[in-house]
Amino acid sequence: MHGRGGGRRGPGHRAGVGLMIRIPLYLAVAQWALLAALGVLVVVMFRQLGRLLSGSGRPASLGPAVGSQAGALGYARPGDDTVRRLSPGDGQPALVAFVDPTCPSCEQLVGVLDEAMAAGDLAGLRVLLLISDPPSYLQISDAFRSTRLEVGRPADREGLSSYRVTATPLLVAIDGAGVVRAAGPVTRAAEVRGFARSCLPEVPESTMAVIPAASARGRQPDESQKARRET
Amino acid sequence: MALMVLGAKAGLAVLLLTAGGAKLADLSGFAATMRLFVPDFATQPVLRAAALGIALGELAVGAASLSSPGLGWVNAAVLAICCGFLAVSAVGYAWHRDRPCRCFGAMSKRTFNAAGLGRSALLAACAGLAEMPVRPSLIQLGVAGRLALLAGAVLVAGAACTAAAAVAAGRDTAPGWA
Numbered sequence: 001m002h003g004r005g006g007g008r009r010g011p012g013h014r015a016g017v018g019l020m021i022r023i024p025l026y027l028a029v030a031q032w033a034l035l036a037a038l039g040v041l042v043v044v045m046f047r048q049l050g051r052l053l054s055g056s057g058r059p060a061s062l063g064p065a066v067g068s069q070a071g072a073l074g075y076a077r078p079g080d081d082t083v084r085r086l087s088p089g090d091g092q093p094a095l096v097a098f099v100d101p102t103c104p105s106c107e108q109l110v111g112v113l114d115e116a117m118a119a120g121d122l123a124g125l126r127v128l129l130l131i132s133d134p135p136s137y138l139q140i141s142d143a144f145r146s147t148r149l150e151v152g153r154p155a156d157r158e159g160l161s162s163y164r165v166t167a168t169p170l171l172v173a174i175d176g177a178g179v180v181r182a183a184g185p186v187t188r189a190a191e192v193r194g195f196a197r198s199c200l201p202e203v204p205e206s207t208m209a210v211i212p213a214a215s216a217r218g219r220q221p222d223e224s225q226k227a228r229r230e231t
Numbered sequence: 232m233a234l235m236v237l238g239a240k241a242g243l244a245v246l247l248l249t250a251g252g253a254k255l256a257d258l259s260g261f262a263a264t265m266r267l268f269v270p271d272f273a274t275q276p277v278l279r280a281a282a283l284g285i286a287l288g289e290l291a292v293g294a295a296s297l298s299s300p301g302l303g304w305v306n307a308a309v310l311a312i313c314c315g316f317l318a319v320s321a322v323g324y325a326w327h328r329d330r331p332c333r334c335f336g337a338m339s340k341r342t343f344n345a346a347g348l349g350r351s352a353l354l355a356a357c358a359g360l361a362e363m364p365v366r367p368s369l370i371q372l373g374v375a376g377r378l379a380l381l382a383g384a385v386l387v388a389g390a391a392c393t394a395a396a397a398v399a400a401g402r403d404t405a406p407g408w409a
Binding site: 023024027030033034037038041042044049101102104134136137139140142 | 233234237238240241242244245246248249259260262263266267275278297300327330338368369370371372376379380383384386387390391393394397398
């Protein structure tokens with residue numbers, strides 16, 4: 001170190017020459033490595049900020065277009081290799097949720113769907129949870145592990161492409177004719193109920209008016225009437 | 232040659248700090264990846280605890296390696312971690328190909344593939360290179376130097392955690408659907 005030598009030559013000499021510090025090579029290298037890492041991280045954050053500010057943080061084409069015909073899907077339940085079919089247009093309205101156990105928002109949606117099903121809000125609807133993660137992933141999420149809804153994994157990519165699942169969660173409401181009535185990244189109970197209502201058939205006012213109260217009391221309400229009452 | 236050895240040493244330390252910080256922001260996601268490599272009876276709390284342990288371990292070894300380059304056991308620990316990365320990449324490539332590895336939490340979309348295996352092999356080679364002896368004067372740090380590097384380590388780890396959280400908040404996608 002040059003500074004130490006300066007000490008032996010007296011204060012006058014030190015003031016004239018100045019103090020020279022030699023930095024170990026490792027310190028210089030490590031500083032550059034830290035600087036490079038910080039630079040990369042700053043770029044990542046600014047890119048993300050730019051995406052969020054410009055509104056392109058989420059893909060614009062998320063989910064199938066409302067009013068379009070929903071495509072048929074083949075899927076298999078976890079632990080079962082049998083390929084089952086979701087065939088929109090078979091007369092039964094359906095809510096299809098594209099979710100993954102590793103996505104916290106998806107866990108929220110699954111919980112909300114479970115609660116809505118338990119409360120009877122989804123009666124008359126077929127509810128299907130489709131995951132892309134391996135079946136073993138179901139175990140890592142309490143919501144997915146405890147759900148009583150049907151869970152499946154797409155068996156082919158052909159039908160899947162028409163749903164444009166570029167992000168999760170994605171909920172798609174399909175009416176009995178196979179037409180997409182609503183699609184979007186919903187997680188709240190009110191939104192889920194809105195999706196359910198959108199794909200259930202409308203009941204004409206006159207139909208509801210002619211049902212005698214006494215006879216209606218003695219039987220289970222039709223699902224569509226139930227959904228209508230909630231509106 | 233000394234420059235390469237020191238570069239490998241510092242680069243790996245910073246990499247561990249970045250990876251550890253990013254994993255801290257997405258423990259659930261990393262626990263999901265770990266699920267692929269552990270027996271079925273491992274519960275979610277256990278997986279999360281293990282994910283937290285790995286992230287903190289990476290941070291600790293990274294900080295120690297950065298601020299105390301002369302410690303032999305730290306170099307050995309870095310080499311062991313890099314060999315672990317290589318083993319996980321190989322198993323992932325063999326049995327869980329194209330599943331997200333979440334090596335950098337939500338910050339990276341990288342999956343278990345041949346390129347990832349190659350990167351892991353490169354890291355292990357760098358860790359082997361960092362084991363090579365260099366002149367002690369090149370790595371002799373004073374207290375002020377060590378503290379400065381530790382401060383830098385905290386800064387990088389914090390920035391990685393923040394960046395990973397920001398990316399996760401804006402991009403909640405699942406690669407398997409694309």
